Amino acid sequence: MPQLSFRGGIHPLHKTHHGKGLTNKLPIRDAAPPRQVTIPMSQHIGAPCAPCVQVGDHVYLGQKIGEVRGFVSAPIHSSVSGTVLSVGPHLVAGGATPVCVTIENDMQDTWDPAIQPADPDTLDRDALVKRVLEGGIVGMGGATFPAHVKLSPPKDKTIDFLLLNGAECEPYLSADHRLMVENAPEILKGVAILQKILNASQCVIGVESNKPDAFDILTKAAEGTNVQVRMMAVKYPQGSEKQLIQALTGRQVPSGKLPMDAGCVVVNVSSAFAVYEAVCLGRPLVSRVVSVTGEGVNSPANLRVRLGDSVSSLLAQCGGLTDGVERLVSGGPMMGVALMTDDVPVTKGMSGVLALQTKQLGDRTQTACIRCGRCLRGCPIHLLPFELCNDVEAGDWERAEHHGALDCIECGSCTYVCPAKREITSSIRIAKRQILASRKK
Amino acid sequence: MSNFTVSLSPHVRDEDSTRRIMLRVCLALAPAAVFGVVVFGWRALLVLALSVAAAVCTEWLTQKCLKRPVTISDCSALVTGLLLGLTLPPHAPWYVPVCGSVFAILIAKQVFGGLGGNFVNPALAGRAFLLACWPVQMTSWPAPAFVDAISSATPLADPAFAGSTNALLNAVLGLIPGTIGETCKIALLLGGAYLLLRRVIDWRIPVAYLGSLLLLSYAFGGDGLLAVCTGGVILGAFFMATDYVTSPVTPYGKLLYGLGCGLITFAIRRWGAYPEGVTYAILLMNVASPLIDRACRPHKYGEVKEHA
Structure with a gap:
């Protein structure tokens, strides 16, 4: 079977098989129940949630503890049953200190009695989207975009493709891989729900060819459905939304637009699993x-x-x-x-x-750019990264914008391959910031 | 416990460095250099050693004097010195390689800001300088070992050579007069193939260069293969024209640039006063590189219309 891919891209850490071997054969096991959990009110792109519990409250497992404050947002639920210890700022990954709810675990795992399973066949589209929203589901590949927003495209957009992202192109990671191997039937149930919501004519699951076990299991599980499972070449950043769309459909997302402007919606396989849990079991996203x-x-x-x-x-x-x-x-x-x-x-x-x-x-001693062109060959957006880097060094933000800085997806391919060890991606990040700041003025 | 360092992503880097790339180029040049020394004798070795030493010393001295960081460990001066040496006649007097390397590093490279700042290939600029200063010394060719005939002219200027029966075979094997590194095509192709396989260079420039010269020669009634296998074309196409700093980075730009090199080489050889045109062809295309790159910018992802 031909392996689909996009133009550009790199093979990071290919000598160690992308570091995947450390974990990709290890079954998922449950972590020990924590004595307490600290749950941030902002775990998604968009407006942070407002805590709706107070210190001393008893909460159930799966009970909503953060209420959305806007359309682009996703509610937060308690991941344990127990007592609220504190509500206040706490450091999270990335260095921010959003409001977090700290809950002491009573080790009972008492599910919220309001949680009810449902049969997705009996629910209409709006009810399904509502259950996804209430489940607090976001893009679990790392982008954390609220899922219900993707599933509510404007009326004038037709969605031709529902694409499931099983690429997991980041070196070392195997969370999606193991989930596909161990929970393929549940993922496909989630996919069926997403298909019903979006009414997409085609549904494709893309899996990188370094996960043949996941590919086989998904293919088997998808038999008899109209879901296609396709093998994609092992290349970074295959799992980036734009590159996945190019690989699986041949389409490109117009510059500055969204996947739905190319008639596509991309959902991570882990998010599809969460959709299954939220819709069929009524259980919100409380673990991953x-x-x-x-x-x-x-x-x-x-x-x-x-x-x-x-x-x-x-x-x-x-x-x-x-x-x-x-x-x-x-x-x-x-x-x-x-x-x-x-x-x-x-x-x-x-x-x-x-x-x-x-x-x-790795070695990070920076030397002069020798225009070797590796950044350009690796760039999945086909920019000239070294040139953007020069624009930034000259402080010429207009030129950087003209050279496409805002199209950069910050995948880091250019920085990875650069033999002069230049911080190209970071430079482009600076340019993007400056350009956007000057637009706001 | 917070002894972790932080930085922006990515958190890993490829092993390759500028130094490694330069050392690979040196390795790729080794067969041609060894062949040159074997057939032309110890004086060829002296020329190579002098040009390399002068290049590295000049880089070190200039950077010390200008209080810039010393970057001789990136081995780019080593490559420049070696390349220049390989384009010199085997019996060149000592001051030829030395002056050539000093000019290459000081004037063509460091004056423009060092590695990455130069707009022409330093080794070729050095060679062009030497051609202007010592035209006689730069064009006297001793015969290689294993060859009886004593020839004083490059085969390019010798109509008797092109007519001889084993002309092409001798040109491929390197049993013809010429500069230290340009004669043995097998050694050069070996090095070129290594660079292509290790993805140090891209196929576009050498293929466009050699291809256009080949076709043009045939089109004008000459022997295309012989044209490609004589003079410094192969050395130039794989090792000089592909210099990162002074050649286009865009894919179509590389093709156009290679084509231009072939065209100018052919024009100089056929209609010009010099029998050989590789040096000036590449230097002229070096200067045109920024323009070519500007004309050949790739389309970025997403330059498409919306789907309804």
Whole structure:
């Protein structure tokens, strides 16, 4: 079968098979129930939620504790049953300190009695979307865009393709991979619900070819449905929304527009699983699979973790850190966020906790650009990254905008391949910020 | 416990560095250099050693004097010196490689800001300088070992050579007079293939260069293969024209640039006063590179219409 792909892209850490071997054969296991959880009111792109519980309140597992304040938002639910200890700011991955609700676990796991299972066949589209919204589901690949917004395209947009993202192109991570292997039937139930909501004529699940087991299991599970499972080439950033669309449909998302402007909606396979749980079981998003991995972790694992559990407790359950760990990352090595401390809670978008030793970080001594063109070959948007880097060094934001800085998806491919070790992606980030700031004026 | 360092993503880097790329180029040039020394003798080795030493020393001295960071460890001066040496006659007097390297590094490279700032290939600029200063020394060719005939002219200027029966075979094997590094096409192609396989260079420039020269020669009634296999075309196409800093980065730009190199080489050889045109062809196209890149910007992702 031909492997689909996009133009550009790179093969990060190909010598170690993208670091996937540390965890991709390990079954998902439940993390130990935490004594307490600290649940941020902002785990998505969009307006933060307002806490709707107070200190001393008893909460059920799955009870809503954060209410949405706007359309682009997703409610927050308690991941344990117990008592609210505090409501206040706490450090999260990325360095922000949003309001968090800390709950002491009573270890009873008493589900909210209001939670009722439902048969999706008996529900109409609006009711299905409502259950997705009430489930607090966001894009779980890391972008954390509220799912119900994607599922409510304006009336004038026809959605031709529902695309399921099973690429998991970030090195090291295997959370989606294991979920596809172990929960394929549930994922396909979620896909069926999404299909009913969007009424898309075609539905494709894209899986990178380094996950043949997931591909086979999904193909088998999809027999008799109109869901196609397609093999994609192993290439980073295959799982980026725009590149996935190009690989699976041949279409491109117009510059500055959304996937729906190309007639596509892309949903992560983990999010599809969460849709199944929210719609069929009525259970909101209160846990997710996290790959705790990297050469700096003593015994890497794929853990099903309650949201709000702390990164330090995950690391402790994986044998702790080895000597010489210099970098702790939430997410993958290409687009993940560096953590200053392991005292941060697990959130909806945290697909991995990665510990890297100094030697994996690589040499970073910067030298002059030699125009080797590797950044240009790797750029999945076909920009000239080195040129943008020069624009930034010259402080010429207009030129950077003219050169397409705003189209950059910050995948980090250019920085990864640069033999002069230039911080190209970071420079482009600066340019994007400056351009957007000057537009607001 | 917060002894972790933070930075923006990505958190990992490829192993390749500028230094590694430069060392690969040196490795790729090794077969041609070794062949040159074997057939032309110890004086060829002296020329190579002098040009390399002068290039590296000049880089070090200039950077020390200008109080810039010393970057000789990136090995780019080594490559420049080696490339220049390989384009010199085997018996060139000592001051030829030395002056050429000093000009290449000081004037063509450091004056423009060092590595990455130069707009012409330093080695070729050095060679062009030497051609202007010492035209006689730069065009006297001793015969290689294993060859009886003593020839004083480059085969390009010798009509008797092109007519001889084994002309092409001798040109491929390198049993013809020429500069230290340009004669043995097998050694050069070996190095070129290595660079292509290691993806140090892109196929577009050498293929467009050699292809256009080949076709043009045939089109004007010459022997295309012989045209490609004589003079410095192969050395130039794989090792000089592909210099990152001074050639286009865009895919179509590379093709156009290679085409231009082939065209100018052919024009100089056929209608010009010089028998060989590789140096000036590449230098002229170096200067045109920024314009070519501007004309050949790739379309970025998303330059499409919306679907209704």
